Amino acid sequence: MNTEEIMQLALKIAELKKTPEDSAVYASGDNIRKVLFGIDAGVPELLLAKQLGYDLLIAHHPQGGTAHVNFHEVFKRHVRQMIEAGVPLKEAENAVRKRLEELELSDHTRNYGHAVDVARLLKMPYMNIHTPLDEVGRRIMAQQIKSRTGRDSTVQDVVAAFNELCEFKNAVTKIEIRLGKAENPAGKVMVSHGAGTNGGYEVAKAYFNHGIGTVVYIHVGVEDLAKLKTEKNTGSLIVTGHAASDSVGINPFMNELEKKGVSVTTIGVIPGRS
Numbered sequence: 217m218n219t220e221e222i223m224q225l226a227l228k229i230a231e232l233k234k235t236p237e238d239s240a241v242y243a244s245g246d247n248i249r250k251v252l253f254g255i256d257a258g259v260p261e262l263l264l265a266k267q268l269g270y271d272l273l274i275a276h277h278p279q280g281g282t283a284h285v286n287f288h289e290v291f292k293r294h295v296r297q298m299i300e301a302g303v304p305l306k307e308a309e310n311a312v313r314k315r316l317e318e319l320e321l322s323d324h325t326r327n328y329g330h331a332v333d334v335a336r337l338l339k340m341p342y343m344n345i346h347t348p349l350d351e352v353g354r355r356i357m358a359q360q361i362k363s364r365t366g367r368d369s370t371v372q373d374v375v376a377a378f379n380e381l382c383e384f385k386n387a388v389t390k391i392e393i394r395l396g397k398a399e400n401p402a403g404k405v406m407v408s409h410g411a412g413t414n415g416g417y418e419v420a421k422a423y424f425n426h427g428i429g430t431v432v433y434i435h436v437g438v439e440d441l442a443k444l445k446t447e448k449n450t451g452s453l454i455v456t457g458h459a460a461s462d463s464v465g466i467n468p469f470m471n472e473l474e475k476k477g478v479s480v481t482t483i484g485v486i487p488g489r490s
């Protein structure tokens with residue numbers, strides 16, 4: 217396979233038509249048979265990949281180029297997810313405005329050429345695949361809740377349903393209920409993931425204001441959580457853990473690559489098999 221075919225394979229399993237702004241081929245390559253994959257994979261891993269004879273290094277998180285500079289664009293995916301969950305368009309747009317501006321400003325400060333230039337110097341094919349794999353993970357997590365919980369489920373039942381997935385079973389981190397109580401009714405559950413990063417206070421609040429009882433984030437900032445805790449009419453917030461949740465979407469892709477005859481070694485990925 218070549219790097220473009222590998223990107224297309226990721227898009228296919230994510231059911232996406234085009235490469236999202238936070239994913240890119242930095243240095244293309246052909247005849248890829250041995251892949252090193254890291255949730256985070258920058259200059260040290262490029263050297264390691266070269267030293268150990270890999271044909272390609274794939275990072276999950278963006279490492280440079282347009283994937284750094286245009287990263288904020290994928291945050292807009294929250295708007296579509298909110299609309300699908302019943303949040304009115306205007307409110308959904310308002311809920312992302314502040315964080316979107318922060319992300320755009322911080323993307324603008326990045327040293328986007330650093331790791332990319334190292335890859336070229338080493339002649340090491342290099343790419344990152346972020347949102348497609350998070351979208352795969354989001355679907356798996358949402359499907360798990362749909363099939364394993366019902367109208368009478370509690371917040372703890374939602375946690376238990378996630379814990380049936382191997383990545384969560386195998387992870388050192390535990391799924392945490394950061395807001396609300398385990399015995400509370402879960403109500404409507406929304407897995408908010410696959411939009412670059414978590415939606416913070418505003419997105420969670422928009423969901424709570426529009427009929428969602430339990431919001432699921434894979435991570436949350438300390439200030440956003442503190443702000444949510446000061447609110448009166450909120451539901452529950454479950455935080456599933458970053459590496460474990462990323463791995464839920466990464467492992468199916470690793471399996472697809474293996475099926476195509478590409479061998480994969482992972483760094484930091486939680487095993488998807490028990």
Ligand SMILES: [Zn+2]
Nearest residue numbers: 276277458462
């Ligand atoms: Zn991640």
